[in-house]
Amino acid sequence: MIFSRHPLEHMLLLSAVIFCCGVYTILTRKNAVSILMGVELVLNAANINFVAFSQYTRIGGMHGNVFTIFVILLAAAEAAVALAIIIGIYQNFGKVDVDQADNMKE
Amino acid sequence: MGTSELVLNAVFYVLAIAAVAGAVAVATSKNIVRSAFALLAVLFSAAALYAVMKADFIAAAQVLIYVGGILVLIIFAVMLTHRITDVKLSNDSTPGPAAFCACLCLLFSLVVVILFTAKWQRDPENVVVRSEGNEITLRQYQADGSTGLARGGIAVEDAVVLEVLVPRPATHLDLVKVRAWSTTKDKDGKENVKEVTGQAAYDQTGMRIRLENLPEGDWRWEVQQVTGGTSEASAKPIPTSSPSDKPDFSVSRGITEPVAKALAGDYLFAFEAVSVLLLAALVGAAFLARKEVRE
Amino acid sequence: MTPLALASGSWGVTITGNAVFDAFLCIFAVCFLLINFIAVYAGVSTLMERKIAAHMQARVGPYRVGPHGALQWAADALKLMIKEDVIAKETDHFLFRLSPYVVFAGSFACWVALPYMPGWSPANFNIGILYLLAVSSAVVIGILMAGWSSGSKWALFGAMRSAAQIVSYEVPIGITLLGMLLIYGTLDMQEISKAQEYGLPFGIFDHYKDGTPVQGGLWSWGLNRYGPFTLIAFLIYYIGALAETNRTPFDIPEAESELVAGYHTEYSGMRFSFFFLAEYANMFVVSAIATTFFLGGWLPPFPSPHAAVCSVLGGVAAAALAYGAKKRGFDATLGFIIGSGLGVLYSAVTGPHGDIHQYGFLAPPGSIGQMIEGVFWFSAKCFALIFVMIWLRWTLPRYRVDQLMDLCWKKLTPLAFINLVAIGVFETRHEWMKLIANHLHGGAP
Numbered sequence: 001m002i003f004s005r006h007p008l009e010h011m012l013l014l015s016a017v018i019f020c021c022g023v024y025t026i027l028t029r030k031n032a033v034s035i036l037m038g039v040e041l042v043l044n045a046a047n048i049n050f051v052a053f054s055q056y057t058r059i060g061g062m063h064g065n066v067f068t069i070f071v072i073l074l075a076a077a078e079a080a081v082a083l084a085i086i087i088g089i090y091q092n093f094g095k096v097d098v099d100q101a102d103n104m105k106e
Numbered sequence: 107m108g109t110s111e112l113v114l115n116a117v118f119y120v121l122a123i124a125a126v127a128g129a130v131a132v133a134t135s136k137n138i139v140r141s142a143f144a145l146l147a148v149l150f151s152a153a154a155l156y157a158v159m160k161a162d163f164i165a166a167a168q169v170l171i172y173v174g175g176i177l178v179l180i181i182f183a184v185m186l187t188h189r190i191t192d193v194k195l196s197n198d199s200t201p202g203p204a205a206f207c208a209c210l211c212l213l214f215s216l217v218v219v220i221l222f223t224a225k226w227q228r229d230p231e232n233v234v235v236r237s238e239g240n241e242i243t244l245r246q247y248q249a250d251g252s253t254g255l256a257r258g259g260i261a262v263e264d265a266v267v268l269e270v271l272v273p274r275p276a277t278h279l280d281l282v283k284v285r286a287w288s289t290t291k292d293k294d295g296k297e298n299v300k301e302v303t304g305q306a307a308y309d310q311t312g313m314r315i316r317l318e319n320l321p322e323g324d325w326r327w328e329v330q331q332v333t334g335g336t337s338e339a340s341a342k343p344i345p346t347s348s349p350s351d352k353p354d355f356s357v358s359r360g361i362t363e364p365v366a367k368a369l370a371g372d373y374l375f376a377f378e379a380v381s382v383l384l385l386a387a388l389v390g391a392a393f394l395a396r397k398e399v400r401e
Numbered sequence: 402m403t404p405l406a407l408a409s410g411s412w413g414v415t416i417t418g419n420a421v422f423d424a425f426l427c428i429f430a431v432c433f434l435l436i437n438f439i440a441v442y443a444g445v446s447t448l449m450e451r452k453i454a455a456h457m458q459a460r461v462g463p464y465r466v467g468p469h470g471a472l473q474w475a476a477d478a479l480k481l482m483i484k485e486d487v488i489a490k491e492t493d494h495f496l497f498r499l500s501p502y503v504v505f506a507g508s509f510a511c512w513v514a515l516p517y518m519p520g521w522s523p524a525n526f527n528i529g530i531l532y533l534l535a536v537s538s539a540v541v542i543g544i545l546m547a548g549w550s551s552g553s554k555w556a557l558f559g560a561m562r563s564a565a566q567i568v569s570y571e572v573p574i575g576i577t578l579l580g581m582l583l584i585y586g587t588l589d590m591q592e593i594s595k596a597q598e599y600g601l602p603f604g605i606f607d608h609y610k611d612g613t614p615v616q617g618g619l620w621s622w623g624l625n626r627y628g629p630f631t632l633i634a635f636l637i638y639y640i641g642a643l644a645e646t647n648r649t650p651f652d653i654p655e656a657e658s659e660l661v662a663g664y665h666t667e668y669s670g671m672r673f674s675f676f677f678l679a680e681y682a683n684m685f686v687v688s689a690i691a692t693t694f695f696l697g698g699w700l701p702p703f704p705s706p707h708a709a710v711c712s713v714l715g716g717v718a719a720a721a722l723a724y725g726a727k728k729r730g731f732d733a734t735l736g737f738i739i740g741s742g743l744g745v746l747y748s749a750v751t752g753p754h755g756d757i758h759q760y761g762f763l764a765p766p767g768s769i770g771q772m773i774e775g776v777f778w779f780s781a782k783c784f785a786l787i788f789v790m791i792w793l794r795w796t797l798p799r800y801r802v803d804q805l806m807d808l809c810w811k812k813l814t815p816l817a818f819i820n821l822v823a824i825g826v827f828e829t830r831h832e833w834m835k836l837i838a839n840h841l842h843g844g845a846p
Binding site: 002003004007008009010011012013014016017018019020021022023024025027028029030031033034036037038040041044047048051052054055056057058059060061062063065066068069070072073074075076077078079080081083084085086087088090091095096 | 111114115118119122125126129130132133138141142145148149152155156159160161163164167168171172175176179180182183184186187199200201202205206208209210212213216217220221226227228229230231250253254255256257258259260262361364365367368369372373376380383384387388390391392393394395397
């Protein structure tokens with residue numbers, strides 16, 4: 001079970017590990033920017049998956065690669081808006097702790 | 107295992123370890139700036155892995171957009187949301203057994219699906235052709251031989267493996283020859299025909315021909331049946347069943363051109379929609395992050 | 402020449418028996434050569450900067466070390482190497498030590514993809530320019546790392562300003578290069594250099610009667626392809642390049658009177674010299690990209706000696722006429738340019754075109770002479786652009802940071818977009834001229 005004989009499985013396993021690290025980051029962190037970093041890990045894991053399927057299976061066409069490009073673009077847009085919101089929260093509350101940003105709770 | 111395979115494996119394992127170490131550091135580091143720079147390691151490793159998978163355009167796009175844009179934004183956000191004079195920024199987390207067990211179960215289920223349950227479409231399609239009572243199976247593979255190549259698929263490199271399988275000793279076949287030719291047009295519109303011929307002696311399991319250093323373009327191939335000796339004159343092409351408008355496979359140096367054709371073809375609407383979305387995100391982010399004048 | 406290609410023995414070089422060792426030996430040899438060149442070039446560049454500044458300010462500059470101060474750079478390098486390495490206590494030690502290397506790695510990784518000579522780069526990619534733009538992002542991250550880990554707010558402010566400036570000016574740079582890519586149709590740096598061998602401005606005269614394409618020398622470079630638009634693209638790119646490398650008039654992050662020294666305030670000795678090395682290496686990289694896209698890369702300015710002679714004679718004649726008529730230097734220069742262009746056109750129409758050597762070099766194709774000529778022309782053009790950068794530094798005052806951002810977003814980016822559209826219109830001129838002709842002739846296809 002070496003990489004060059006089974007490239008697809010190795011890439012998928014790697015992306016599964018990175019995905020789980022990303023989910024762990026989202027679940028346990030308190031800082032909003034850290035949670036965003038976890039989201040980026042999850043998106044990168046998905047991207048590795050897409051490209052691996054596109055390059056290592058006999059599905060004709062470039063669909064996986066094109067989808068990866070769209071994911072990268074959308075991650076950029078999402079990160080920009082999310083960080084703008086986080087900076088807004090910092091200006092209003094003085095800290096970006098997601099556990100303490102609960103003004104709208106009863 | 108050949109030396110280039112060894113290098114490829116070593117490169118993959120180094121990059122995989124770097125990516126996983128970076129991801130674990132993002133998840134568990136107590137210093138948020140260290141976390142951000144570990145994310146840098148993950149993003150660069152991912153780009154290098156795309157290059158290993160021969161998706162060169164995506165590797166460059168990943169570094170350009172993720173590292174040059176998103177990571178810079180994240181680091182700016184880290185610096186703007188803390189008191190500037192702290193060097194050791196604490197990054198609290200609430201690690202509990204619940205989150206850890208949940209992630210472990212997720213990882214376990216993914217590993218089981220990847221390794222044991224799913225059947226990935228890797229084997230080549232078989233094209234069965236009958237000729238003079240012999241059943242010949244044709245297949246095409248990507249260069250490393252581990253993954254089949256679809257009819258009309260794109261080989262992102264310059265080597266393709268063609269396989270011709272004859273299941274049992276045939277009375278009319280001593281040598282089977284394969285001829286591949288390219289029908290792409292030059293810049294001036296002239297047809298550019300290149301012929302590559304592979305020939306191998308028949309053995310019990312069939313014949314594999316490796317076509318290397320193929321120039322770019324659309325390729326077709328056919329099997330020529332040589333009877334009773336090496337004489338060229340007795341070669342008769344055995345018709346394959348590929349439709350005449352689609353090539354058998356295409357060779358391209360890097361995925362830039364195929365991806366561009368897809369973006370301007372099948373995915374044109376999505377491309378335009380994403381540009382509108384990016385514009386909206388740009389305007390929205392600039393509006394949200396402005397400094398309000400408070401009364 | 403990827404390591405995998407080398408390891409599979411396709412370069413044909415055997416030093417040790419093992420293909421993998423050979424591959425890595427070749428890679429190390431090429432990188433060793435490049436790093437040595439960067440080190441010497443950066444050192445001599447600091448000396449040239451001081452000398453040029455001095456002569457522009459009517460003084461002599463460094464004079465004592467070596468003949469006319471020619472070894473001043475070696476003395477400076479030695480001094481930096483033996484200085485005490487001071488690291489403040491409030492710094493993040495690991496990142497503080499790492500950041501000079503990240504910044505230098507970002508610059509050095511660009512050097513391996515530049516087209517130094519016809520047909521060979523240390524690592525030629527078919528996504529050449531995209532790779533260069535991508536890897537330059539490592540410099541931004543290194544700068545932020547350096548500013549943050551220094552533990553001082555001046556360093557942090559300098560780093561954030563520098564990062565914001567570099568990231569902002571990547572936008573007009575990217576758009577102008579995109580416009581030029583519409584002309585060349587490929588991302589490969591070697592192909593882009595080759596594509597500037599043929600074709601006169603606006604495509605006025607593309608092929609001789611026997612089908613061989615016209616070599617225009619200077620006049621088929623990227624700068625001259627589509628009239629004022631490619632020239633404007635070159636100027637926008639050059640201004641953006643000045644901002645990318647934090648050179649005056651955009652050096653607010655390193656301004657001594659403002660922020661002490663910006664993001665490298667806390668660095669001393671060898672670590673500081675790494676930042677210095679990286680800045681000069683970056684200057685060479687942006688000049689090299691400008692050379693490849695706009696100035697013809699490794700191509701010589703004249704396709705043949707006949708063209709050179711015609712061009713010079715025509716230019717001198719036109720300059721003399723213009724000076725005689727108007728008695729002003731500016732008109733003489735303009736006359737020289739127009740005259741030399743007419744000379745090249747005359748040579749292209751009537752001169753020898755059957756037996757010009759490949760790319761217009763004097764040496765036959767595939768020989769060492771061609772390689773040397775290629776490297777000579779490439780370096781000459783890069784160093785000319787670097788000289789202009791140094792000239793601008795000692796001539797222009799500094800921009801304030803809001804003026805800098807205003808220039809980028811409100812002036813250069815819209816201009817770059819307009820340029821892109823104009824070049825696109827020129828590139829598709831055959832199609833829309835056909836459309837207009839069809840429409841005028843009644844619409845029948």
